[in-house]
Amino acid sequence: MQIEKLDSIKSAAADTRGKHRVLAELKRLEQETHHLEEELDQLEKMEAVSAVCKEILSNVETRPDPLLPTTHGPTNPSWDQWFEGPQDEAGAGPEEDRVSSRLLV
Template sequence: MMDSQPSLPSSSSSPWPSSPPRGRGGGGGGGGGKRGAAASPLTINFLGRHRMAAAISQLHHQIDVIKEELEQLETLGESSIACRELFSSVESVPDPLLPTTQGPVDMSWERWFRGAHESKSHKRWI
């Protein structure tokens, strides 16, 4: 019998996935005398299969990319050491464009360069 063979969508059917027929009458599916839940697994939706295959392929690609990134991260040194070195080098060399002074040179400019009110040091950035 043809019940074991999945039926192909007809040429007049929509290429988009649709819900299985409900209730009596209408619909294809090749389920013979049985309708409802038994008929829906026999219908093949090729567009749905293609989308699922594309999604799975994309996930495999993302997994491969993440594995490569993990391998690269394993070869790097500890980040805390690099951060400490960077922090100490930045702190030790003052920025030539923003020198610090112990007070305002001109009182009229004071309002533009006020520090935080709770600052412990009274240094001003000019």
């Protein structure tokens, strides 16, 4: 009999802790639901993202980059060689061939 009483007391204590855990989890889920509903309300009030992106793109395209200097044409033509593709070596003369072969040896 005493064993049965102890078991019933233990189960009552375990049941109380179980109820507390369930209630705590339920409260956490209710808070999370509330936060998600608030976030949805905020998202519904926002403008469409595509409209905002178009506006930003038009602003960026119309303004020059403040970190790049503005130049109108090449100011120093000798700099153009660095921005062109590789030169065709078919027109290289015999003197240039000897110089390049000496560099390779």
